Amino acid sequence: MTHLRSLREFIAELERIGELQQIDREVDWNLEIGAIIRRSYDLRAPAPLFTNITGYQGTGFRVLGAPGALSGEGHPLARIALALGLPADATGQDIIETIVAARNKPGIPPRVVPAANAPCKQNILRDNDIDLLTFPTPLIHGNDGGRYIQTYGMNIARTPDGSWTNWSVNRMMIAGRNTLACLIPGPQHLGIIRAKWAQEGKPMPIALALGVEPGLPFVGGMPLPEGVDESHFLGALFGEGIEVVPAETVDLHVPATAEIVVEGHIAFDETVMEGPMNEYPGYNAMEQSLKPVFHVSAITHRDGAILPVVAAGPPVEEDHTVTGTMHAAEILHQLREVGLPIASTWFSYESAMHWLIVSARSDWHETLPIPSAEFARKVGEVVFAGKAGFGVPKVLVVEDDVDIADVKDVVWAFATRAHPEHGEVHFPAEPHVQLSVYLSEVEAHSYRAGKVVYNCLLADLFSTEDRPVKGSFANGWPTDVQQRVLANWHDYGYR
Known part of the structure; x- marks a missing residue:
């Protein structure tokens, strides 16, 4: 495991493998940066690092776009893998298994280091010096309600009794020079903690x-x-605690290497208009509503601070890679905890988090001799019962001859294996997020909607020797022929 301890170490590693594009030409924070980030997603281009931003020349401030997006061929999951301590060419299943392995280890708490040595304390702003527009926060989408400074940062909050600290990513829009408008859904952990303070x-x-x-x-x-404290889990993943320092004006610890830290309080009885902002389903958002206000009491930042920015929208962007990867790992942990013979799990990033793919071990029917529909129902009962499955509307259950991280393989398996008449297992009125565009108004406001498991399993339909075999390159030709073709590929004229 390689623990990259700062955004700058991460950027250096991206540059080393050719996954960073420094842009020194002047670009405008007003929509141009957002459009470039979106285009980089579409092309799976290197992450753009903007160094010359209109109105911010001479400050040294920079913007990093697409920090957790997909990359080009050769290492498509590089940004995810490097962030989690793995080599750039790690596979999806390597990543998932690494996360699940850490899930079974005891947490390691952060390590407090001297503030004098912490890069995040190089500049400290209080009182009249506080101005959130000091930083080159872009207006990302043409329909956004404002400039969103928080699209890829950490919200750190603790319960009033000090028993639980939560680290989460929730969007925040600049409302004034020292105020932010915050999306804090009640069912999420940040909303649960805020409710305790409000009480x-x-x-x-x-x-x-x-x-x-x-x-x-x-x-x-x-x-x-x-x-559960997320920072402790990251410590378990890397085998060492992350470095933190005390904040200036609130009783919390913050990452010592952070580029920017904004401190303050979220009012329990005050709101401000927030939104719209595009979200992970991939449609232009239209809704604007009153949200809680974050009153800023201090800002600390590194010299030449770098602001990471996500341009949320159609797949694939960080809402899909980050949430999809980590939710799939947690669901795999839960399925194995109840003893189901599961090989792996994966969210199809291209489905905008609407398809969870569950891969059953090829021997599932020998291990659990029940009809596949019953097996699919058991999977759905586990997935939909927990927080990890709250946003999962559709589950595809396949055998492990399918590469579940390859959307082409998933589409092939779904199309050819799910029976059109009785290949679905329905779960009515399950807890659900409100962002799926197909929901009715009642479903969206009640956080409840129907969900489904698509049964793409074959093992119970055939004897072991008669089960269909994928007619792939690996399965359809003798090994010596495969090796000859691979060895001579360029000689055939292919490049």
């Missing part, structure tokens, strides 16, 4: 850390159980 009639202390070490946004997107 005491107190604003919630919070720190927003931007430009953190690359593993933190991933654990911030992991649906760990209530009461």
